Amino acid sequence: MTLSKGARFAIIYQDAVTKRMETLYAARGACLYALSKAPKVSLEEEIDVERMMEELKEEKMPDTGQGNKNLPAWKSRRVEVDGIGYEANFEDEGGKINLNAVAEDHRDLLQNYLLQAGATDSEADTIVDSVLDWVDSDDFTRANGAESNYYRNLPEPYLAKNGPFDSLEELALIRGVTPSLYDKIRRDITVYGLNPEINVNFASKEVLSSVPGVSIKLAESIISLREKKRGIKSLDELKDLFMHAGIMGGKFEIIRSYLTVEYSQFMTIRVTCLDKKAGRCEYRVVIDNESEEILASYID
Ligand SMILES: [Ca+2]
Numbered sequence: 001m002t003l004s005k006g007a008r009f010a011i012i013y014q015d016a017v018t019k020r021m022e023t024l025y026a027a028r029g030a031c032l033y034a035l036s037k038a039p040k041v042s043l044e045e046e047i048d049v050e051r052m053m054e055e056l057k058e059e060k061m062p063d064t065g066q067g068n069k070n071l072p073a074w075k076s077r078r079v080e081v082d083g084i085g086y087e088a089n090f091e092d093e094g095g096k097i098n099l100n101a102v103a104e105d106h107r108d109l110l111q112n113y114l115l116q117a118g119a120t121d122s123e124a125d126t127i128v129d130s131v132l133d134w135v136d137s138d139d140f141t142r143a144n145g146a147e148s149n150y151y152r153n154l155p156e157p158y159l160a161k162n163g164p165f166d167s168l169e170e171l172a173l174i175r176g177v178t179p180s181l182y183d184k185i186r187r188d189i190t191v192y193g194l195n196p197e198i199n200v201n202f203a204s205k206e207v208l209s210s211v212p213g214v215s216i217k218l219a220e221s222i223i224s225l226r227e228k229k230r231g232i233k234s235l236d237e238l239k240d241l242f243m244h245a246g247i248m249g250g251k252f253e254i255i256r257s258y259l260t261v262e263y264s265q266f267m268t269i270r271v272t273c274l275d276k277k278a279g280r281c282e283y284r285v286v287i288d289n290e291s292e293e294i295l296a297s298y299i300d
Helices: 006-037 047-059 104-116 122-136 168-173 179-188 215-226 234-243 249-256
Strands: 076-081 084-092 265-273 282-289 293-299
Touching: 006 282, 047 122, 076 293, 104 122, 122 168, 168 179, 234 249
Parallel strands: none
Antiparallel strands: 076 084, 084 265, 265 282, 282 293
């Protein structure tokens, strides 16, 4: 029996899809396994990532020593499910820019972040104003924003939320957010919690350098320091670093007001497949540490 070219392709394709599905399901298993190892934490009690990692290590999971350069390397560990290796990372959602906590007086954080992601000044203005309009309860449109009267006139109309974001995907509905921009920024954005401050131990270089007054070089120095110290325990530890960059006194205090070392109530577990043959796959879950509820899960 000979198979047509199309049939051969279909079989190969099917095979690849099946393999990918298997990997994704195993990644989900790895993620849930990592979750089962995560101790419950309260708002008052700091997440004991070290202990969490010790517990994982006890199960003889070797440290990969590599990992996503944007994430704290000391917090990544290898998990094995069905003979496939995965890298598990624990991230505090507090290391991201919170759409529900964008305030007029701290709007430059999101604005700068959008600029470094490639938005123009006017595009960034539109998005920040529209995010604020989306969340506020009134229907008064900001100078560059959008309320229901804008969204109602789109080819597929909808209304402004006039309330907090419930999911990250809502960001794609905001005026000015294109699919490519959404894809570029979604990993640095959160909708969980209400804290506007950025957790310096988990923020990406892009988020840190969006804090007004923090250059890319300074952001890189902060990341090197937190790697070296395996976590920054107090913002005072950053004083020397800033002083070397000529930032001290009142200037340092202003920057400090954007930052924190406190964990938020929300955490992401990210599991990435290390088996090249299985193709690139990533599974993420966002967890409320207080209720232990899984709030969202993503497959990439
Ligand atoms: Ca509104």
